[in-house]
Amino acid sequence: MVPLSFKEISHRLKQMELPEIDVVIGIGSGGIPPATFVAFHLNAELLVMTLNYRDEKNNPRFDKPKVLFQPEWDLQGKKILLVDDVSVSGKTMETARNQLKEYTVKTLAMKGKADYVLFPEIKDCVKWPWKE
Numbered sequence: 001m002v003p004l005s006f007k008e009i010s011h012r013l014k015q016m017e018l019p020e021i022d023v024v025i026g027i028g029s030g031g032i033p034p035a036t037f038v039a040f041h042l043n044a045e046l047l048v049m050t051l052n053y054r055d056e057k058n059n060p061r062f063d064k065p066k067v068l069f070q071p072e073w074d075l076q077g078k079k080i081l082l083v084d085d086v087s088v089s090g091k092t093m094e095t096a097r098n099q100l101k102e103y104t105v106k107t108l109a110m111k112g113k114a115d116y117v118l119f120p121e122i123k124d125c126v127k128w129p130w131k132e
Contacts, residue, residue, distance in 0.1 A: 003127040004119070009034070009110070012118050013041050019106060022078040025049055027096050028068075031084035033130035034110050034118075038083050047073060049099065051092050065095040080105045085128065087112035 026035025028050035039046035050068040087093045087109040107114040
């Protein structure tokens with residue numbers, strides 16, 4: 001397991017060239033802490049969409065990711081960044097992106113598959129600082 005600190009995440013985030021963003025949408029529950037971090041860094045609004053696919057032991061809980069909560073948002077004309085902690089198969093990110101298909105959306109994951117990946121070199125499990 002690879003331990004990461006808030007300091008390491010902050011340093012990597014500062015090195016990334018991210019586009020101008022109006023709204024960061026965190027995929028709950030795992031994506032809420034990193035989305036909060038990213039929204040603060042980008043000085044952007046933070047919203048949360050709750051999806052679930054895996055249980056606490058990382059085993060699939062459903063056949064496919066399931067949207068559990070998504071309020072009605074007015075996102076017309078906004079530049080959106082969808083954030084999750086990990087996107088291994090990309091299924092959860094794709095399900096969330098499909099909920100926003102009428103908008104232009106970029107994606108960011110701490111590790112895995114996304115338009116922007118903070119730690120593309122990490123292939124192992126991560127010990128996130130917000131899970132201590």
